[in-house]
Amino acid sequence: MAKNDDCVHILQGLLVFGNVVIGMCGIALTAECIYFVSNPHDLYTLLKATENSDIYAAAWIGIFVGLALFALSILGIIGVIKASRTLLLLYIILMLITFAFEMASCITAATHQDSLTPELFLKQMLERYQKSEPANNSDNEITKTWDELMLQNHCCGVLGPSDWQKYASVFRSTHTDADYPWPRMCCILDAQGLPISLDGCKLGVPGYYNSNGCYDAISGPVNTHAWGVAWFGFAILCWIFCVLLGTMFYWSRIEY
Amino acid sequence: FRGCSGGSTSSTAPSWLLTAVQLGYMPVLTTEPRLEGQKTASTFVLDQPRCVFKDYGNADIWLVVALDGAESSFNNTDRPGSPEIAFQSFPNPARAYMTLNATLANYPCPKPAGDITVLRVGSETSCAKDEMRPTCNGPLPGPGPYRVKFLALEGSVPVAETQWSEKIMLPEAKSSNTISTTGSGHSAGMIAITTILSILFAILLAALVAMLVFWSSDSCSGSSTFSKPESVTVRRYNTHHVYDQPAARL
Numbered sequence: 152m153a154k155n156d157d158c159v160h161i162l163q164g165l166l167v168f169g170n171v172v173i174g175m176c177g178i179a180l181t182a183e184c185i186y187f188v189s190n191p192h193d194l195y196t197l198l199k200a201t202e203n204s205d206i207y208a209a210a211w212i213g214i215f216v217g218l219a220l221f222a223l224s225i226l227g228i229i230g231v232i233k234a235s236r237t238l239l240l241l242y243i244i245l246m247l248i249t250f251a252f253e254m255a256s257c258i259t260a261a262t263h264q265d266s267l268t269p270e271l272f273l274k275q276m277l278e279r280y281q282k283s284e285p286a287n288n289s290d291n292e293i294t295k296t297w298d299e300l301m302l303q304n305h306c307c308g309v310l311g312p313s314d315w316q317k318y319a320s321v322f323r324s325t326h327t328d329a330d331y332p333w334p335r336m337c338c339i340l341d342a343q344g345l346p347i348s349l350d351g352c353k354l355g356v357p358g359y360y361n362s363n364g365c366y367d368a369i370s371g372p373v374n375t376h377a378w379g380v381a382w383f384g385f386a387i388l389c390w391i392f393c394v395l396l397g398t399m400f401y402w403s404r405i406e407y
Numbered sequence: 408f409r410g411c412s413g414g415s416t417s418s419t420a421p422s423w424l425l426t427a428v429q430l431g432y433m434p435v436l437t438t439e440p441r442l443e444g445q446k447t448a449s450t451f452v453l454d455q456p457r458c459v460f461k462d463y464g465n466a467d468i469w470l471v472v473a474l475d476g477a478e479s480s481f482n483n484t485d486r487p488g489s490p491e492i493a494f495q496s497f498p499n500p501a502r503a504y505m506t507l508n509a510t511l512a513n514y515p516c517p518k519p520a521g522d523i524t525v526l527r528v529g530s531e532t533s534c535a536k537d538e539m540r541p542t543c544n545g546p547l548p549g550p551g552p553y554r555v556k557f558l559a560l561e562g563s564v565p566v567a568e569t570q571w572s573e574k575i576m577l578p579e580a581k582s583s584n585t586i587s588t589t590g591s592g593h594s595a596g597m598i599a600i601t602t603i604l605s606i607l608f609a610i611l612l613a614a615l616v617a618m619l620v621f622w623s624s625d626s627c628s629g630s631s632t633f634s635k636p637e638s639v640t641v642r643r644y645n646t647h648h649v650y651d652q653p654a655a656r657l
Contacts, residue, residue, distance in 0.1 A: 243615060243618075244615075247611060247612070247615065250608060250611065251608065254604045254605075254608060257600055257604065258597070258600060258601050258604065261594075261596060261597035261600050261601070262593070262597050264594075264597075265592075265593055265594050265597055268588065270586050270587060270588050271588045273583075273586055274583055274586045274588055277583040277586075278583055312443055313443070316447055316448060316578055316580065317578065317580060317581060318580055318581050318582070318583050318585075318586070319580040319581065319582050319583060320583060323580065327449070327532055327546065328447050328448040328449045328450070328546065329447075329449050329450050329529050329530055329531075329532050329545075329546035330532050332443075332444050332447045332450075350527075353444060353527075353530070354442050354443075354444045354452060354523075354525065354527060355442045355443025355444035355445070356440065356442060356523060357440060357441070360443065362443060381596075381597075381600060382596075382600075385600050385603075385604065388604060388607065389603075389607070392607045392610070392611060395611055395614075396610075396611070396614060399614050399615065399618050402618065403618055403621055403622070
């Protein structure tokens, strides 16, 4: 029975190795999702206003799935070494439940990333930026977020300052086109927060206004996030699939 | 760079000309440097007429803005500031107005290299409704089209004029309702993730079911199994040596 024993040990070794990798990936997933949820780019207000913040829901699920994977991997290692049918059955069932949750998180992240088009942000900006009678607090938040976004990333509008010219907006209804072809935050400001040349900014002289759109600054972090949650989760799930099949095979062969 | 400011000087030199001299210059929108605000909804930017009015050092140079089609009805002898051509009555009933008064000193020739010399038509919002300022450079009331020309007046006598410009059409803003936010469909990545994960999950569920069925129907596992490390094997011991007694034990 030496060959059988060797097979046992090889399979046990592989399963323990698989579970160790799952544990480490679980920790990595938790860390990654905590990073995204802690919102280093202040984009949560914009996403929440689009009623499309499911990417954050996917990240929250990712945190708990990561912790569950770590705990289950320890359970799996113990079960494999002890060759206990009960433990391994419990492990398989809980791992399947975690698989289902992580699957939901990945699909949500991938789907909602597709829906964050420039048009979505453009419409929101035109309808709510500098709304004169803010209906609720989120309009003020949107104005503040856009002002900070334009200031820090040296950008204007979603696709460019021409957004303010091509489309009517609530901003245009309170600020005349001749005085404000685009908001003052689109001008290059000095240390006191005043435009270095107001005429240059109003004319659109290169060097006195921000000519890029902000969409890259918004979509960059959001896309990285969605890719991180969706594709890293997908990779982990493929690995879990293999380990689970191996565990089921091992389980069915344990002498009871 | 320099913009154009107001400031008029009156001159009283009489002119012998009955009609103004037609100069060959045509006013153009500024293309060098490229300005984002060259045409906005209510303003546009023209090149200053440098080196055009060289011979008219004593004249006031005015900009005439007219609706397209009204150039022929504009009379050079209309005095700037008269009610028929006041900005505040533009575009109805006045079909043209005069603004941006300057002299040759404001347009030195030649233009210094590197300076941006432009005229922004429509930049004064403070006097747009002020009837006391009929030569206000106020914002244009609609998308146009408009035509402009420069007119040099000595006193109130027109001495020189440029050609009328090409039609200037200003952009009109669309409503934000025209922006469609329905997604562009699902990307290939999302479809791949969904399909593959669903298949993997289905396989796992099937394997779990097979495993449980296999377990419950297989009460005695006779095939090759892995021995558990702490399994206890029982060996049968013959504690008593029981032999068949030979029948001849009497």
